[in-house]
Amino acid sequence: MFEVIYVEEQLIDHPRVLEIKKKYPHSEIKLINSIQDVFGRVKKPYLQKRFNLNLFLGEKKGQLVKLAPAAYGLTGEPHYYFIHAYNCIYECNYCYLQGYFHSPDIVLFLNHDEISQEIKQVAKSYHADHPDKKVWFHAGEYSDSLALSHLSGELNHYFKLFKELKDCKLELRTKSINIKELLKEEPLENVITSFSLSPAHRIKSNDLKTPPLKARLEAIGTLVERGFPIGIHFDPIIYDDQFIPSYEELVDLLLEKISADKIHYISLGVVRFTKEVYQKVQKNYPESDLLAQEFVRSFDNKIRYNRPMRLWMLGKIKQILLDKGMALDRIYLCMEDQDYDPMVINHES
Amino acid sequence: MKLLTFAHRGEAVAFLASSNFSPVDFYFDGLLKSNDCYLLITGEGPQNASEKTITVLANFNQEISEVYNLGVAGSLTTKLKKYDLTWVRTAYAHHAEKLEFKSFSSPSTRAEFDCLTAFVRVVDPNEKQKFSLIASIIDRELWAVASAAHLFKKNFYSLKVISDDLIASSEDICKFVKEEAPKFSQILFKGFEQREFIKPEISSPLLSTSFTDDPLFYLTTSQERKLHSLLEGLRLKGFSLEEILNFKEVREIKAQEKLPKERTRLLLQYLIDRLNPISAKIRESIEDSLTVLKEAKITPSYDPSFEDDWLGISVRIQSSRDLEKVKNALKIFSYEDFKKIFNGQFDV
Known part of the structure; x- marks a missing residue:
């Protein structure tokens, strides 16, 4: 899987490094001073990940926990994300990672103790001023939280941490069905595994190299049976001729695996790109029907459907969810301007 | 038509012998033409390669559809030994003691190795070790040729034969080329002739x-x-x-x-x-909501991208009757209904 494994010199005897080396005996090992000396120093084409994927093992420097953008999660609570990895083994053709790091290679950071310390510090400072509020931490801003969990092996570390941090929540965001490591843990009320789902045909045409819908739903079913809290992301929502029936079917299939009252939240997000990422999509996926959609530059300069269309789409899906028993206060919009939140508008009308 | 580029004539001898090439009367020596391709001897180094490839492409842009760079390269990996042949995947460069951020990729589907073009000859083993973190082979021209091809929106392909570390360590490149060039050229020619994976682009x-x-x-x-x-x-x-x-x-x-x-x-x-059937529906709904204004000869305008919910109106009033009509229309017109459409409330 990995052609070359680059290891920061100080980590050569790290137990995780030794384990990974054992798992990939045919990968060439190269020692480096720092990940920054090699990773992203030259522009490596994104699609080269199909034939030549390298792995970097190192320690994250600088700020380890960052404030999430506005409208990232449930409103009224602060959201932070921590960085334990860069890049993803999947190839979603709308993904912003194709324009982000200038390299598709996978980076795993192994200094989880330092990351944990910073999480504790952030939580402590926030709770000093807001003792009654929960603080959210998200893993998976720059990578899938579960896809490589068997390699990175950090889940146990964060489960232990959040068992202590009862006033905080951890979201593990994924499209993966790699739940083996997760199942080794005891479920915690404040650690939520959230799955990104789309209608089956959209997964096939957009979420390249990811597990199909059926497999993701199976994984959700297994986790529900074992008592793990589940969140759902319908993101990115893409319009096509089958838009409404395909989301009706998706919700039905989802509710066969998990009852509406057990879903902690469902976030809705319509497909969006920065200008740079959209140009990458044009270059990397010239035959994608994403390029046949009518997008405009929207309120935050991102490229999206026009405002009435995206609010219509969000409103339709919200209505489908409400009709099938999902509570309104568990549905939220991801990365939309709250000034014209259709959840409010349509609910009042 | 293809443009084949070589640094040295020695690397091209097998190609020159295979077809009826004749010199092209051009700004500089080293450009030849056969029935189906141009062949350019660029001279050593990225500056020569860049200048000459760009000049040829600028002059024969319409004729040339794809660019090849063929020649010897040094190996930076144990996976490639002397006389091995490889198509290059991505071209990187090292210039003025730093890596060039920009890279160029070949559409070749069988290419497995990346090449780093050094702007100066590399003899220091530590430098080679450093470059081996980025690429598996090293040469002196490819990045410049690929950059020129990119400038003219042409696909580039590169076939390299491994000269072991001769290129990197030898102080006398000419001696090396003279001695072994015919053999390297034969290997290159054979590999080039078997390039069946490069399908001609069907427009x-x-x-x-x-x-x-x-x-x-x-x-x-x-x-x-x-x-x-x-x-x-x-x-x-x-x-x-x-x-x-x-x-x-x-x-x-x-x-x-x-x-x-x-x-x-x-x-x-x-x-x-x-x-865009939904946008069509939005436009239709907006136009419907504006009917009452249009009937009173009021010309409405709105954001054509539908992103902002402003409404502009212009009207020419020439009589009291006109004024009354406009007043009535504005009374009846529902701005709330107009705004609702922008908030996603319309029927499909």
Whole structure:
């Protein structure tokens, strides 16, 4: 899987490094001073990940926990994300990672103790001023939280941490069905595994190299049976001729695996790109029907459907969810301007 | 037609012997032409390669469809030994003691190794070790040739034969080329002749010509561009040209007694709506909500991208009756209904 494994010199005897080396005996090992000396120093084409994927093992420097953008999660609570990895083994053709790091290679950071310390510090400072509020931490801003969990092996570390941090929540965001490591843990009320789902045909045409819908739903079913809290992301929502029936079917299939009252939240997000990422999509996926959609530059300069269309789409899906028993206060919009939140508008009308 | 580039004549001898090449009277020596390709001897180093490749491409841009760089390279990996042959995947460069951020990738599907082009000859083993973190082979020209090809929007391919570490360590490149060049050239030529994986690009027929060549339509340059992008959008959504030409509405537009300019306007609007049915519905709903204003001869305007919910109106009043009409229309008009459409509340 990995052609070359680059290891920061100080980590050569790290137990995780030794384990990974054992798992990939045919990968060439190269020692480096720092990940920054090699990773992203030259522009490596994104699609080269199909034939030549390298792995970097190192320690994250600088700020380890960052404030999430506005409208990232449930409103009224602060959201932070921590960085334990860069890049993803999947190839979603709308993904912003194709324009982000200038390299598709996978980076795993192994200094989880330092990351944990910073999480504790952030939580402590926030709770000093807001003792009654929960603080959210998200893993998976720059990578899938579960896809490589068997390699990175950090889940146990964060489960232990959040068992202590009862006033905080951890979201593990994924499209993966790699739940083996997760199942080794005891479920915690404040650690939520959230799955990104789309209608089956959209997964096939957009979420390249990811597990199909059926497999993701199976994984959700297994986790529900074992008592793990589940969140759902319908993101990115893409319009096509089958838009409404395909989301009706998706919700039905989802509710066969998990009852509406057990879903902690469902976030809705319509497909969006920065200008740079959209140009990458044009270059990397010239035959994608994403390029046949009518997008405009929207309120935050991102490229999206026009405002009435995206609010219509969000409103339709919200209505489908409400009709099938999902509570309104568990549905939220991801990365939309709250000034014209259709959840409010349509609910009042 | 292909453009084959070599740093040294010695590397090209097998190619020169294979075809009837004749010199081209050009700004500099080293450009030859056969029936199906140009062959350029660039000289050593990225500056020579860049200057000469760009000049040739600028002069023969229409004729040349793809660019090849062929020659020897040093190995930076144990996986590639002397006389091994490899197609290059991505070209990187090292210049003025730092890595160039920009890289160029070949569409070659069988390429497995990356090449780093050094702007100066590399003899220090530590430097080689450092470069081996980035690429598996090292040369002196490829990045410059690939950059030139990129400038002229041509695909580039590169075939390299491994000279072991001679290139990197030898102080006398000419001696090396003279001694071993015929053998390296033969290996390159054999590999080049087996390049069956590089399929000639089949350009898809321009869908828009079915309309632009039709005297029933008259398109300005910008309309032509718009038409092309609409047809391309429909193609990506799975419609063939035949299906598009057979849309009932397209046939009806063609049959209408209209001037070509008007017919074109109708065609473009239809294709826009067909490609974006929800936007068409939004436009229709907005127009419906404005009917009362239009009936009073008030000209409404709104954000054509639908992103902002402003409404502009202009009206010419020439009598008290006109004024009353406008007043009544504004009383009846529901701005809230207009705004609701922008908030996603419309029927589909």
